[in-house]
Amino acid sequence: MRLMNEVKIDKIIRSKRKTIALIVSADAMVVVRAPFRTPLRYIEKLVFQKRFWVAKKKKQALRNGVPVNAKKFVDGEEFLYLGEKYKLKIENCEDVKLADYLYFPETYLSNGQTKMIEWYRQKALEKITERVNLYNQISGWKFKSISITCANKRWGSCSPNGMLNFSWRLIMAPIAAIDYVAVHELAHIPEKNHSSRFWNKVRAIFPDYKNQRKWLRENGSSLSI
Ligand SMILES: [Zn+2]
Structure with missing residues (x-):
């Protein structure tokens, strides 16, 4: 034939x-x-x-086109989560599951990237909400809501009325980098600029902010799938 x-x-x-x-x-x-x-x-x-x-x-x-670092969704391929690398294991599971490996359902493979981003987004929402709440308790800066975006070049933003946005890509970064972005956006609630007053507020809550800002500048492009 x-x-x-x-x-x-x-x-x-x-x-x-x-x-x-x-x-x-x-x-x-x-x-x-x-x-x-x-x-x-x-x-x-x-x-x-x-x-x-x-x-x-x-x-x-x-x-x-094939994006740089585009994942192929094959066994053993490495994915980042909170700064750690996990090897992918394709299985007959119901949903993505993180344990010793990153288990990924075979049924998701026809749509691998979208399904993985959905999972990352969900995890980002849970973890970032937890961190923002923690620093909110320390600082007292009141925010209105938290949203997860697909932003590529912006880790976070703060609207004039206190709505915080964070890129899902942050969930691939170490917790210290996430904390820095959380404090940075929270500090925009009292200071809507990047003046020295703003940075003094960031430093008071998160003294290691310079190292984390540098880490994101140098490694941010690796936080993609
Ligand atoms: Zn800012």
Whole structure:
């Protein structure tokens, strides 16, 4: 069947799994995960049936381009969480789970980056809320709300009426760097500028602020997936 050749399968990964999954990776590779004994012809037929979906996904991937450090979502790949590296383990689990490894559901693989960002966002909200509350108790600076953003170049911001925003990427940084950003944004509640009065307030609550600011400048670009 000549038509079968129209869709090139880049990789077939066989395992103990019971179902077949078809994935187009961020670098536009067609990957099939299949049970050990699935005949090749069966896989080819399935991919052929899905050829329009595959073509669309490949086009999208190529258009988006492969970001620097783009994750491939393969076993052993390293992901940052609170400054520590965790190896990815793809499993038949319900949701992303952090323990000795970072367990990642096989069913999420067709949408790996989005699913991982969702998880990071949730963790960022929990951890940053905890830290902001802690420094709020120490400082007494009253904020209105906390939101998590997708900001790329801004770690945090503070609106004129005290709404605090933080990038989900911060959850990949060590806790001291998160604390610095939390205190920085809280300090904008009494001081809406970067005057020496502002920095004096930051220093009073978080004396190590200079080192953490430097850490973020030097390492911030690695906080991406
Ligand atoms: Zn600022």
